Amino acid sequence: MLDLRFVRQNAEFVRDALTRRGGEFDLAHFAQLEQTRKSLTERAESLRHLRNTASKRIGEMKRLGADASEAIAEAEAARGELSAANAALESFESEYRNYVLGLPNLPEDDVPDGASEIDNVEIGRVGAPPKFEWTPRDHIELGAKLGLEFERASRLSGSRFALLRGDLARLNRALASFMLDVHVHEHGYEEVNVPVLVRRDTLVGTGQLPKFEHDQFHVAGDEDMFLIPTSEVPLTSLYRDEILDAARLPLKFVAHSLCFRREAGSYGKDTRGMIRMHQFEKVELVQIVAPQDSSEVLETLTRHAEIILERLELPYRRMALCAADLGFSAARTFDLEVWLPSQKRYREISSCSHCRDFQARRMGCRMRIESGAKGMIDFPHTLNGSGVAIGRCLIAVMENFQDADGNIVIPDALRPYMGGAEKLFAKSATKQ
């Protein structure tokens, strides 16, 4: 949620910033809403004041044994007006709230301009794409002999599901363990095991709702619950509705979780293979930090994700997303893209975002700056990043580390997690 006081005072700046992301912000409409809100609250509050003072007088008179009928009549008279004013205010407020919750975050000033992902700016590359003396196989072909199954998975669950079997399942697990270990032991994150079902409010807090409900899996039944699209949701929400002692910041969390996405808008996109699944695994990094540290933290958090790719010897590049490609809650985002030999291009494997106070405001996560009586309260900044997506990373390992026979050389960093094995061997067939 935007700082409405700021929006009020800098409406034109806000309009320009939101326009940059391809959104719209109608100054007149906003001014109108503000005006309405102000007059409706003022009216309701002054009527309430009237009633309160009358009621208080009644109490005093009764205590003194005096006749309170005049005051009672006065209070009764205010009643109808008050309830009308309250009703008007309430119905307006839900409209207003919806509008405000639908406004995305403002891009930071130096986020590049652009109309779509085409305009994202490459910041740098690390590692050279491997050279093959054969036509590199894609992960589907490689996987067919290693335990990656789509047909059986879709029989169980439909399109955009996959099964991993045998060594490939283990490699997948190794990736998750490896990433967690690096982030916990080397980068200082606390490992958290999170719920993957959350309530509506939680998704409002991080920004997926109310606007993007169609992208979420909503559980059928009496419970109003959703499957998380990323563990950013529960991790960032850990301190929802709390006031943190600023001295405790930064908070650094890492989680390995399942993630669920309807992929409603992506029909026909990445339909082959396991690039885009309804269910996937991801190691997610989240930091809750003091505002003055946040810009620097975006860099270090992005580095934490990059280090995973570097340890795995995967070629990648870092992209600065242009304003139009930013997610709803992000003020700035770096994407990491890993080289996929079969596609001869870089594909997103991590997205690291700085949300400033946008999410903290929505979820009421605050911080007390000086402890004690005169403590000032402010919103911390939240950041998140994939560190990294496990399914896509598995694909990248398979494709980049394939040999001429379709086996997979296990990157050194993963060998300790694979019982010391150096290769996954393709089987002639994976019947049964």
Place this chain on the structure above:
RNA sequence: GGAGAGGUGGCCGAGCGGUUGAAGGCGCUCCCCUGCUAAGGGAGUAUGGGCUAAUCACCUAUCGAGGGUUCGAAUCCCUCCCUCUCCGCCA
């Protein structure tokens, strides 16, 4: 799923229709006294919104959430959410 108990400020805990935004205690902050590691005295100490130069004052809201009764609700009624105990089921 069945039966019961409960949700009050940073924490514990009173209040059960009117001067209670909330006693008391703990914790914390500041001041004083005293001085050798402990103690005593005083003051302060919830959050959102409005207004404002203001983190003063004032108005307004909030005692799990939402509705209702009432001139007036932390207190009475209804619905929901959550926590705990016992039984059942279960990984």
